[in-house]
Amino acid sequence: MCWIGENKYRVAKDAIPVFKIGLSRKNIAFSYFYYFKYEVGKTYYEDIIRYPYDVLDKVIILEGLHSYSMDAKITQDNDYISVVFNNTSIELYSNHFTRELCKIECTIPKGAVYYQNEYGELVSDSLKIEKIENIIVNKNKIELIELQ
Numbered sequence: 621m622c623w624i625g626e627n628k629y630r631v632a633k634d635a636i637p638v639f640k641i642g643l644s645r646k647n648i649a650f651s652y653f654y655y656f657k658y659e660v661g662k663t664y665y666e667d668i669i670r671y672p673y674d675v676l677d678k679v680i681i682l683e684g685l686h687s688y689s690m691d692a693k694i695t696q697d698n699d700y701i702s703v704v705f706n707n708t709s710i711e712l713y714s715n716h717f718t719r720e721l722c723k724i725e726c727t728i729p730k731g732a733v734y735y736q737n738e739y740g741e742l743v744s745d746s747l748k749i750e751k752i753e754n755i756i757v758n759k760n761k762i763e764l765i766e767l768q
Contacts (some may be wrong), residue, residue: 622671622680622681622685623631623636623680623681623684623735623741623743624666624675624679624680625681625735625736625741626679626735627677627679628739629668629734629735630733630734630735630736630765631731631733632729632730632731632733632734634730635636635726635727635728635729635748636728636734637725637726637727637728637744637750638687638688638690638727638747639687639688639689639690639692639723639725640658640723640726640747641688641694641703641711641713641723641724642658642722643655643720643721644720644721644754645720645724648712649722649724651728654662656756658749660750660751660763661749661764662747662749664748664749665745665747666683666685666745666746666756667683667684667757668681668684668703668735668744669681669682670734673731680767684743684744684745685743685744685747686747687726687728687741687743687747688705688710688711688741688742689736689740689741689742689747690741691740692710693705694755697709697712697757700712700713700714701713701721701755703740705740705741707713710741713739720754721754721755722723722752722754722755723753723755724751724752725750725752725753726747726748726750726752727747727748728746728747728750729746729747732744733736733747749765752766753766754766758762758767
C-alpha cells in the first residue's frame with residue numbers, strides 16, 4: 621500500500637495506541653489487503669520502504685506497518701465500512717465482508733520509527749497486537765465483539 625505524508629519521521633517516546641482494519645476467520649485476524657496473519661500479544665516488524673523521490677515535499681512510503689490514529693472512527697457508509705478522521709473518510713472497506721471485518725487494536729512500541737499524516741494514517745516499523753474485535757453491523761449500528 622502507498623502512504624503519502626510529511627517528509628518527517630518520528631521515534632515513539634512512549635507506546636502509541638493505534639488500530640487496523642482486517643479480516644477475521646475462525647478467531648484469527650488477517651490484514652485486509654495482503655492477508656498477513658496477526659495474533660494478540662505478538663509484535664511484528666517490517667522495514668519502512670520509501671519511494672526514492674519526494675513529490676511536492678511529501679514522502680511516499682511503499683511498505684511498512686499501516687495503522688490509524690485512535691482518534692479515527694469506524695462508521696458505516698452505505699455498502700462500506702469507513703474509517704473517518706476529522707470528518708474526512710480516509711478509507712473504505714467493502715461491506716460484502718462485514719461479517720468477517722475486524723478491528724485490530726495495536727500499539728506502536730516505544731522506540732519505533734513512524735510517520736503520521738494529516739489524515740490520521742500512520743506507518744511504522746513495528747506494531748504490537750493488543751486486541752482483536754469483530755465488526756458486526758446490525759441495522760446500521762456497528763458493534764465490536766472481541767475475538768476469543
